[in-house]
Amino acid sequence: MEQMDFDFLQELVETPSPSGFEQPAQRVIRRVLEPVADELHTDVMGNVIARIGGTGEHCPRVMLAGHCDEIGFMIKHIDDNGFLFFAAIGGVDAHLVPGQRVYVHTASGPILGVVGKKPIHMMETKDRETVVKLKSQFIDIGCVDKAEAEKLVAIGDPATFAVGLERLQGDRVISRAFDDKMGAFVVARVLQEVRRRGPAPVDLHVVSTVQEEVGLRGGTTSAYGVNPDIGIAVDVGFATDYPEMDKKEIGEFKIGKGPIIARGPNVNPVLFDLLVATARAENIPYQVMGAPRGTGTDANVIQLSRGGTAAALVSVPLRYMHTPVELLSLDDLESTINLLTALMYRIESVGQFIPN
Incomplete structure (x- = not known):
């Protein structure tokens, strides 16, 4: 190419x-x-x-x-602590989302966030085998409270995984x-x-x-x-x-x-x-x-x-x-x-x- x-x-x-x-x-x-x-x-x-x-x-x-x-996500709710709750746009696999970096695409530009995850040390055995539903997952953009988050993010803003195109071996590429x-x-x-x-x-x-x-x-x-x-x-x-x-x-x-x-x-x-x-x-x-x-x-x-x-x-x-x-x-x-x-x-x- x-x-x-x-x-x-x-x-x-x-x-x-x-x-x-x-x-x-x-x-x-x-x-x-x-x-x-x-x-x-x-x-x-x-x-x-x-x-x-x-x-x-x-x-x-x-x-x-x-x-x-x-595929992607849409911000649905901002809680009192500034965490963003979201829903899927298209067919998102809930298994893959926890621990991922994401960009929230706001009116003023992309904002980096992470999908939070309880440490494995703190999980019961049965919880380790259960997929966390998307409605229970959240994005952390580093804000201290709801007021700070609402200055940056609006309800309905979309989000995507924060990854791009990279080469592997030969003619193989990932993105x-x-x-x-x-x-x-x-x-x-x-x-x-x-x-x-x-x-x-x-x-x-x-x-x-x-x-x-x-x-x-x-x-x-x-x-x-x-x-x-x-x-x-x-x-x-x-x-x-x-x-x-x-x-x-x-x-x-x-x-x-x-x-x-x-x-x-x-x-x-x-x-x-x-x-x-x-x-x-x-x-x-x-x-x-x-x-x-x-x-x-x-x-x-x-x-x-x-x-x-x-x-x-x-x-x-x-x-x-x-x-x-x-x-x-x-x-x-x-x-x-x-x-x-x-x-x-x-x-x-x-x-x-x-x-x-």
Whole structure:
């Protein structure tokens, strides 16, 4: 991965964007895509939509969607001693939260805090085996009382884990929020590549969607607004190449072995075949996931928008999803960008996606 692209990825994943509070990350997306897109706008939900027109008349309208929101927390109560009580934004694992450093994102900027934890020495045996419910956990920002805390923090302020992107060995990187700012990165890079290579035979709309983690909300509204003929969600997928993951239940998916292409009722069968054919023709490694029902991603709502859309889901294998140490391969990101870019030049007409 080129250093400029890595810097874009790092800035995006480290910029806070819990569901409903995505605009700091969306400002990054807008800054990067404004010089590239024919059109760029933000809708009332906060989705950022960038477009490059295609060659010829009546081009198929293609939508690529990656959601930029991340899981996090929201401040719900400040007690008399200045401790902050919170609720989850999205699917937060209560096991992981105690003892973590967090940033509370306030009107005047981020404030560092820690999620307090009773020392193990003071815990009964049964308590050591019990997960503390999120409603009983609290953030300590070092204030002496409620009055001091309320000068800094407001009810409804969001918070995120205080970690960023770091390199491991080879092409492996870790960060919070790869789910799914990685997807927003991928679709933005596809738009850049289409601009670099020259016009494709599609009217390409790239969308950085919002509020996926709390109900596919931005994907729903942006798909209605764009009204695509073909829509592809780019998200993370469960890697199963580490201990305790059940390959029999999920499938076998490895880091570094390429994007995961979903197959099932949420995916247009012709579009699935075209994705696989493109990967083979371009010598791009890929993996296939059987998805026997809705995928729980923006592909669900894209498929069902208006009169229906030829939908697909392309995922990047990820270890440790919804933790502060999500792990993926930079090579898998590049392979996903290459696959989707090449696909844009292989789409011929809307009619080719009507199943026979």
